[in-house]
Amino acid sequence: MFNLTRSYRKHALSIIHKKISSALRLLGGIPFRKGSVIAGRYRIGRWLGSGSYGVAYLAEDLQHGRDCVVKRVWPLRGGSSRADLIYSMETDMLRRFSHPAFPVVYESFLWRGQRCFAMEFMPGSSLDALLFRDERKFTESQSLRIIRQLLDLVIILQGEGIIHRDISIANVLLDGDTVKLIDFGLAREIPASGDLLAEPPAWEELDALDDDPSEKKFRRALHVSSDFYAIGHLLLFLLYSTYAMEDAGPDSSAAIAESDPSRGWGHELELHPATKKLLRRLLMTEQPFLNAEEICTCVDDILPLLPAAD
Incomplete structure (x- = not known):
């Protein structure tokens, strides 16, 4: 049975888990600095969030003058081979769709040896x-x-x-x-x-x-x-x-x-x-x-x- 107290507590714990995961990434890798331009095209804005497999930032696409999301695929465990597999699956799946309810992938690229991709910033x-x-x-x-x-x-x-x-x-x-x-x-x-x-x-x-x-x-x-x-x-x-x-x-x-x-x-x-x-x-x-x-x-x-x- 779903319980309000239990579920909301889990939600709070999930937020804490994500913050810890983000901190580990900051310690173990090179974060994108706000205001920096990566891949000669994306000016990094605010941090949007992190999960088990990556970190996402709001960015400005200088080439097209639009907001976008830059995601760096960086699993907490598993190394580069696992990152490559996750990266390929996520980008390949998103490219199958042309629907306004799903984000569009703009570009895939490597940055400092890590796999990244830029996608549509979804309003809402x-x-x-x-x-x-x-x-x-x-x-x-x-x-x-x-x-x-x-x-x-x-x-x-x-x-x-x-x-x-x-x-x-x-x-x-x-x-x-x-x-x-x-x-x-x-x-x-x-x-x-x-x-x-x-x-x-x-x-x-x-x-x-x-x-x-x-x-x-x-x-x-x-x-x-x-x-x-x-x-x-x-x-x-x-x-x-x-x-x-x-x-x-x-x-x-x-x-x-x-x-x-x-x-x-x-x-x-x-x-x-x-x-x-x-x-x-x-x-x-x-x-x-x-x-x-x-x-x-x-x-x-x-x-x-x-x-x-x-």
Whole structure:
């Protein structure tokens, strides 16, 4: 069962983990200095973030006079051969698409012996920023409409034989009413075996919390259900935004502290029964969905049942 306190604590730990990872990179390598120009073309701006496999910066493309993202692929472990493999997979996958919801790769290049690429800077705000920085509230209907758009993007990916494996509030952007999906560093080809619990290759570092092996296995499984499971957790983050407001007043931190860990989302959230069933299937506590189209149909059936005010 998803629990508000536990999930928000995990989110905080994840942020700390990323900051530590960034610090290790700064100690172990040469960071891009703000204002410097690399590859004769990209003026480095602010640091955007880091993950298991790389560091991203906002930059100005001096050749075309536009903002872009410069990503340096630099896994914390595994050396250059692993970096080459991750780099090739991410850039190759992004080049398969020509869709406004996915970033376009502009150029691939080597800089000081490390693999980098420049890609489109996607306008919009992450759901992470909207929820935690802006304290944005999403109704049940609004939340379902967001994942409905997200599912359309998953269908496009899976049509190309790709699973994202890192769908999260940090990697889903909202630009007005339009949903976008970024960060393909963990994306992989769907294996022909279709094994639900297929293990990732031995070279691959799993970017998950050590104290939650079940969640790690579901999120990183080389199977389409890993994206569905992640969408279920993302949906709960959206739905809990109104729980904090209604049950604990304006101080969302109080809501987190006072949430009863023994109750779970099924008791804490007032949702339409069909939405609860949708969540249980996404989180694999009931019969899992077999494909994204089936989930889309389910969401389309629920939306007319919700209050018109949403």
